[in-house]
Amino acid sequence: MRVETTTLEGPPVTESSAAFIERLRAVAGDADVLADPQQLRLYMYDGSIDRALPIAVVLPRDAAQISRVVRLCHDEGVHVTPRGAGTGLSGGSIPLCGGIVLSSARMKAILAVDLENATATVQPGLVNLDLSKHLAPFGFQYVPDPSSQGACTIGGNVAENSGGPHTLTGGVTTNHVLALEVVLADGERVRIGSPAPDPPGPDLVGVMCGSEGTIGIVTEILCRIVRTWETVRTLMVAFESCRAASEAVSAVISSGIIPTAMEMMDHPALGAIEAFSHAGYPVDAGAVLLLELEGLEDGIDRAAQRVLGICRESGATEVRLAKNDEEREALWKGRKKAFGAMGRIGPSYYVQDGVIPRTRLPEMLDRVEEAARKVGLRVANVFHAGDGNLHPLILFDERDPDQTKRAIAAGEEILRACIELGGSITGEHGVGMEKRDYMALQFPPATMEAFHALREACDPERTLNPYKVLPSGLGCAEGGKRQKTLAQMQEMAHQAAAAGDAY
Numbered sequence: 001m002r003v004e005t006t007t008l009e010g011p012p013v014t015e016s017s018a019a020f021i022e023r024l025r026a027v028a029g030d031a032d033v034l035a036d037p038q039q040l041r042l043y044m045y046d047g048s049i050d051r052a053l054p055i056a057v058v059l060p061r062d063a064a065q066i067s068r069v070v071r072l073c074h075d076e077g078v079h080v081t082p083r084g085a086g087t088g089l090s091g092g093s094i095p096l097c098g099g100i101v102l103s104s105a106r107m108k109a110i111l112a113v114d115l116e117n118a119t120a121t122v123q124p125g126l127v128n129l130d131l132s133k134h135l136a137p138f139g140f141q142y143v144p145d146p147s148s149q150g151a152c153t154i155g156g157n158v159a160e161n162s163g164g165p166h167t168l169t170g171g172v173t174t175n176h177v178l179a180l181e182v183v184l185a186d187g188e189r190v191r192i193g194s195p196a197p198d199p200p201g202p203d204l205v206g207v208m209c210g211s212e213g214t215i216g217i218v219t220e221i222l223c224r225i226v227r228t229w230e231t232v233r234t235l236m237v238a239f240e241s242c243r244a245a246s247e248a249v250s251a252v253i254s255s256g257i258i259p260t261a262m263e264m265m266d267h268p269a270l271g272a273i274e275a276f277s278h279a280g281y282p283v284d285a286g287a288v289l290l291l292e293l294e295g296l297e298d299g300i301d302r303a304a305q306r307v308l309g310i311c312r313e314s315g316a317t318e319v320r321l322a323k324n325d326e327e328r329e330a331l332w333k334g335r336k337k338a339f340g341a342m343g344r345i346g347p348s349y350y351v352q353d354g355v356i357p358r359t360r361l362p363e364m365l366d367r368v369e370e371a372a373r374k375v376g377l378r379v380a381n382v383f384h385a386g387d388g389n390l391h392p393l394i395l396f397d398e399r400d401p402d403q404t405k406r407a408i409a410a411g412e413e414i415l416r417a418c419i420e421l422g423g424s425i426t427g428e429h430g431v432g433m434e435k436r437d438y439m440a441l442q443f444p445p446a447t448m449e450a451f452h453a454l455r456e457a458c459d460p461e462r463t464l465n466p467y468k469v470l471p472s473g474l475g476c477a478e479g480g481k482r483q484k485t486l487a488q489m490q491e492m493a494h495q496a497a498a499a500g501d502a503y
Contacts, residue, residue, distance in 0.1 A: 017055050020076060024056055024100070027068045032059050032106075043101045046088040047148075048434055049350055049398060049407075054081065054095040059103050063181060063189060063219035066102065070217065071187025073100065074463055081465050082213035084124065084156025087148040089351055090432030092160065092212045096467050102217065104155050110134055111220070119178060119195060120223045124155020131223070140225045143170040146428070147336045155218050161210030163428035165261040165335065166292070168386040170226075172428060174209035181220035182208060185459035195222060207454070212430050213465040215458035229294035233304040234328040237311045238285035238318040242266050242381070245287040246361035248314035249385045252291070252307055253358070259307070261292040262386030263335050266365075268345065269380040269393070276341035279334025280327070282318055289385065290335055338382040339393065346378065346395030350407040353429035354418030358388040364421055368392045371413040375406035389427035390418070416441065431469045440471055 025033045034040065034057040044053045060066045073080045079099025086093055095101050104125035112121040115138055122131060128149040131142045145164035146152050152162070158180070163172040170176070179193030193205040208216060239245040245264055252259065265273060265281070265288050274281045281288055289311070293304055308319045322328040334341075342349045356364045365381065372379035372394055383391040394410050396403040415425045415435065419442055425435050440448060451470055455462075466472075 020078060021056050023072060023076075024058065024069070027072050028058050028060065028065060032061065032065070033057070034059070043083065043086070043095070043103070046083075046086045046091060046093045047351075048089055048091040048094070048432065049348070049404065050091050050094050050096075050433065052094050052096045053098070054101045055098050057101045057103060059106050061106050063183065066183050066217060066219055067187045067189050069100075069102065069187075070183050070185070074186045074461060077461065077463065079463050079466050080213075080217070082155075082159065082217050084153035084159065085127070085148075085151050087146075087152045088156060088160060088432065089353065089429040090160075090426070090434040092430050092432035092465070092468055093156075094433060096433055099463075104153060107155075107219070108153070113138075113225075115140065117195065118225050118227075120225050122154055122221050122223060124153060124158070124218050124221060126154050128152050128154055128157060131225075135225055136228070139228055141228045142223055142225055143167065143176055144173045147339065150336075154221055154223070158209055158218050158221060159212050160428065160430035163384070163387075163389065165263050165290075165384060168262060168384070169258050169260050174206055176224045177205055177209060177221060178224055179222035180205055180208055180218050182216040183219055184216050185461065185464050189219070190216075193222065210430065212432060212469050214455055214469050215464065217464070229296075231295060231297045231300045232328070233293045233300055234322040234331055235289075235291040235293070235304060235307060235311075236281070236318075236320040236322070236331055237289045237291065237308070237316045238282045239287045239289070239314075239316055241286040242365050243362040244315040245289050246358075246365070246385065248289060248311045248316065249361065250359055251310050251314050253386070255306070255310055257293075257303055257307055259291045259386065260294045261290070262384070263290040264288070264381070264383055264385035265290070265335070265338065266381040268378065269338060269342075269382045272341040272344045272380065273334045273338050273382075275344050277330075277334040277337050279330045280320075281331075281334060285317065290331055335382070342380060342393050342395065345380070346397070348396050348398040348407075349380075349393040350396060350411055351391055351393050351429075352411050352414050353426045354390050354415050354423055355427040356388045356390065356418050356421045356423035358385065360421045360423075361385065361388060364388075364390065364417060364423075367417040367421075368414055371410045371417070374413070375410045377403070377406055377410060379410075384427070387427070388423065390414075412438070433468055436467070436469060437471050439469070 021035050040053050043057050044051045058069050079097045081095040081101050083093040083101050083103045107123040108125040109123045145166045146162045157173045161173050181191050183189055267286050270281050271283045274283050378395045380393045394407045396407040398404055415438055425438050425442055
């Protein structure tokens with residue numbers, strides 16, 4: 001039995017879907033199932049620009065409950081879309097095919113902290129920042145720090161393999177996850193990974209990180225935690241242009257000093273950020289670099305002065321070293337709240353997440369500007385300059401279908417440019433439904449076949465987060481162009497479901 005897919009007008013209330021919801025309530029518990037249309041609308045979106053409604057939302061309280069729900073959906077051919085906090089930026093938690101949304105919002109406990117072995121065991125709904133706050137009194141921290149860390153969940157971070165400003169030296173989520181408990185597509189609960197470093201066998205934890213809920217649903221995470229550094233120095237450096245700031249990034253790293261964070265904001269972004277956060281950024285600058293050094297007290301000031309010297313040699317027009325924690329927090333607040341600040345210069349934004357070698361930043365930023373200019377839209381740039389992870393924010397009005405179409409076209413051109421320059425279509429936001437049809441631009445057919453084979457082996461019925469990550473023929477046109485509208489894709493999904501085909 002296949003439950004009907006949904007439209008933006010609301011989920012169809014049919015005999016089959018109503019009967020399924022009753023069975024779902026019996027398995028999950030009436031209090032943990034939402035089916036009211038107004039409640040469902042809260043789960044129709046994430047941080048991207050697409051929308052779709054589920055027929056029901058389940059808010060489980062433990063792994064056993066997740067297992068029962070997933071088994072029921074597997075047996076009845078109902079699609080399951082896992083969801084963390086809904087802060088994702090590539091459509092990964094949008095229930096494109098209807099079915100149910102499985103939210104981890106109630107599973108937010110810190111189950112154990114082992115300081116001797118430097119690990120913490122958490123549930124997937126735990127907010128990222130809450131783990132570091134809990135660890136701070138013990139002198140420890142959890143390194144991955146997405147800009148949305150005050151809202152995003154660690155389970156969502158695992159799904160997307162999230163990064164953040166401070167992962168330049170520490171790595172992304174997969175580098176900080178040792179083991180996982182996972183519910184498979186048929187409802188079976190398994191554990192993968194090990195508390196011990198480098199366990200034998202294939203790296204199944206690495207496979208799960210970044211799989212976006214398409215091969216299993218994470219229900220428990222064993223995180224690697226690290227001691228906080230003795231001393232931190234935060235530097236703000238202004239330049240006349242993004243090109244000069246980009247050259248300074250390469251010069252600093254070439255010197256042998258690797259900051260823990262190197263963030264860049266361009267002129268359009270600075271004005272919006274400063275008006276929003278009053279962080280103290282020079283709004284007349286062409287670009288600003290926010291750098292952070294962490295280490296031992298002995299020697300860190302010499303390193304900071306050396307970095308400032310290199311920046312001056314690269315044409316810096318203003319340099320500033322944060323004098324205290326208050327100044328440091330103000331500078332970082334501006335960067336962390338940058339996306340929200342865009343509302344001051346445009347009603348909507350479409351953010352991309354391409355990656356290029358950092359030595360090609362100047363060229364890539366020119367390509368970003370050209371892509372926006374071609375479609376007649378503005379763009380602001382806020383990104384992780386140290387590892388070449390771009391976040392161009394294309395400003396548009398989502399109430400205007402033509403502007404939306406033009407924003408998507410600019411985003412595609414930016415991703416194509418990233419690939420041409422030796423980079424990737426995503427660094428930390430994931431593929432989701434947004435970049436799904438561009439995967440074939442980056443990977444050769446043999447690699448794509450291997451990806452599909454893995455997914456087929458883990459979820460042969462293809463009920464877990466369908467139409468995400470891998471092209472499936474739905475909304476996939478020649479060259480990977482995203483030409484079909486969401487409504488068209490939903491109609492195709494509905495037809496496939498009616499024919500008994502989850503894909």
